[in-house]
Amino acid sequence: MAETFDAVVVGAGVVGASTAFHLAKLGGLKVALVERDQVCSGGTAKSCAIVRTHYSVPSNTALTVRSLAMFAAFADWLEDDEAESGFVRTGYLIIAPEGDFAARMRANLALQTEAGAETVIVDRAAARARHPLLALDDAALIAWEPNSGYADPYLTTTSFVRAARAKGVVVMTDTPVFGLIVEGGQVRGVRTARGELHAPVVITALGPWTAALARGVGLDIPLEVSRHTVLTFRTNAPYARTLPVVKDLCTANKMYFRPATGGVVLVGTGDYGDPIADPDVMDETVGDDFVLFQGGQLAHRMPDFAAAELTAGWVGAYDITPDWNPVLGPVPGIDGLTLAFGFSGHGFKLAPAVGLCLAQRTLGQEMDIDLAPYAFERFAAGNLLSGAYGVGSIS
Numbered sequence: 001m002a003e004t005f006d007a008v009v010v011g012a013g014v015v016g017a018s019t020a021f022h023l024a025k026l027g028g029l030k031v032a033l034v035e036r037d038q039v040c041s042g043g044t045a046k047s048c049a050i051v052r053t054h055y056s057v058p059s060n061t062a063l064t065v066r067s068l069a070m071f072a073a074f075a076d077w078l079e080d081d082e083a084e085s086g087f088v089r090t091g092y093l094i095i096a097p098e099g100d101f102a103a104r105m106r107a108n109l110a111l112q113t114e115a116g117a118e119t120v121i122v123d124r125a126a127a128r129a130r131h132p133l134l135a136l137d138d139a140a141l142i143a144w145e146p147n148s149g150y151a152d153p154y155l156t157t158t159s160f161v162r163a164a165r166a167k168g169v170v171v172m173t174d175t176p177v178f179g180l181i182v183e184g185g186q187v188r189g190v191r192t193a194r195g196e197l198h199a200p201v202v203i204t205a206l207g208p209w210t211a212a213l214a215r216g217v218g219l220d221i222p223l224e225v226s227r228h229t230v231l232t233f234r235t236n237a238p239y240a241r242t243l244p245v246v247k248d249l250c251t252a253n254k255m256y257f258r259p260a261t262g263g264v265v266l267v268g269t270g271d272y273g274d275p276i277a278d279p280d281v282m283d284e285t286v287g288d289d290f291v292l293f294q295g296g297q298l299a300h301r302m303p304d305f306a307a308a309e310l311t312a313g314w315v316g317a318y319d320i321t322p323d324w325n326p327v328l329g330p331v332p333g334i335d336g337l338t339l340a341f342g343f344s345g346h347g348f349k350l351a352p353a354v355g356l357c358l359a360q361r362t363l364g365q366e367m368d369i370d371l372a373p374y375a376f377e378r379f380a381a382g383n384l385l386s387g388a389y390g391v392g393s394i395s
């Protein structure tokens with residue numbers, strides 16, 4: 001016999017976990033969180049989990065400022081003394097070259113201050129005082145965010161799930177969802193490997209896998225998937241875990257780097273990446289050419305890394321929408337269904353606040369941050385949330 005819930009959340013990455021938790025916390029709903037694999041086994045597991053407020057879309061900054069407040073009081077917010085996000089408040093430096101990017105960055109800093117972020121322009125000496133390993137000769141403009149940093153994606157997601165369970169959320173892992181049940185323009189639940197789950201509210205948080213499920217109910221969603229490689233490097237001296245996160249807009253692939261466990265630096269890219277047709281058939285090879293290229297860019301920014309050793313590398317998929325910002329909301333023609341997808345390589349930091357706001361909207365409560373800009377219809381209406389730095393996850 002089918003089980004019945006008030007709401008079903010599909011996908012136990014950081015977005016689904018946060019959403020399920022907030023539905024239970026704010027509304028006391030009977031919620032099922034359904035995951036085909038294990039908790040935090042999708043894109044979230046590959047995430048660099050950098051939390052920065054620098055954006056050119058003001059609502060992204062507002063969501064991150066809200067998330068930062070949650071990271072700062074994580075156990076209290078989750079009402080669980082054991083909850084941990086691994087958040088380290090290192091601060092964040094963003095570097096722009098001479099030209100367009102510097103001008104846009106200056107304008108964006110004003111937007112961010114209005115959206116509640118603390119951010120200031122600093123000169124090269126001040127930046128080096130915070131991060132002595134940096135060579136900054138080609139940096140035309142540098143901004144500093146003292147409250148930003150990085151977290152641990154696995155700890156964050158599993159903490160949301162643990163706290164959700166404590167509030168009664170039923171967590172079903174190893175339970176693929178095969179399809180959405182829709183009758184008369186209303187979602188009625190999902191079909192899973194364990195049978196049907198009935199609910200008047202279904203929220204999908206499936207990252208790159210959203211298109212497959214949406215297609216089953218006739219929805220053609222604007223979503224591309226691309227692979228991105230993350231590398232870690234070590235040099236003679238351990239890379240201190242409190243060194244600021246750095247975003248380098250002087251590089252071709254919008255490189256960023258941050259400290260990681262074991263005294264290494266973790267390096268990623270914020271560019272388009274390599275397109276892939278199917279997230280389940282992703283080439284996970286870390287290419288030598290890419291390692292050399294990225295290692296060279298890193299050594300340019302930090303000369304101490306000229307003879308660094310590669311210690312690890314992995315590949316993850318970005319779920320990309322046409323404007324590099326997520327869709328968060330209902331879809332036309334199917335009442336009760338909410339899609340949360342297309343985080344375009346920058347969804348970790350948004351997830352705590354997105355889960356909160358999705359739950360608030362589902363419960364008919366006022367949202368802390370209005371999700372209206374992230375409507376599905378914005379693409380057809382031409383209301384894109386395009387960022388100031390072109391293609392890429394900086395948005």
Ligand SMILES: Cc1cc2nc3c(=O)[nH]c(=O)nc-3n(C[C@H](O)[C@H](O)[C@H](O)COP(=O)(O)OP(=O)(O)OC[C@H]3O[C@@H](n4cnc5c(N)ncnc54)[C@H](O)[C@@H]3O)c2cc1C
Nearest residue numbers: 011013015036042043044047048050177207316347348349
């Ligand atoms: C390499 C990399 C680096 C990144 N770095 C950052 C960063 O520094 N900062 C930042 O803010 N963001 C970053 N991101 C982006 C961020 O990690 C993602 O936007 C975020 O984790 C997406 O979470 P999600 O819950 O939407 O998706 P996912 O974590 O992908 O979760 C989707 C879940 O759905 C499950 N699923 C799929 N199909 C089904 C089905 N049919 N039935 C049931 N379950 C199903 C999957 O198994 C998966 O667990 C990065 C991403 C990558 C790949």
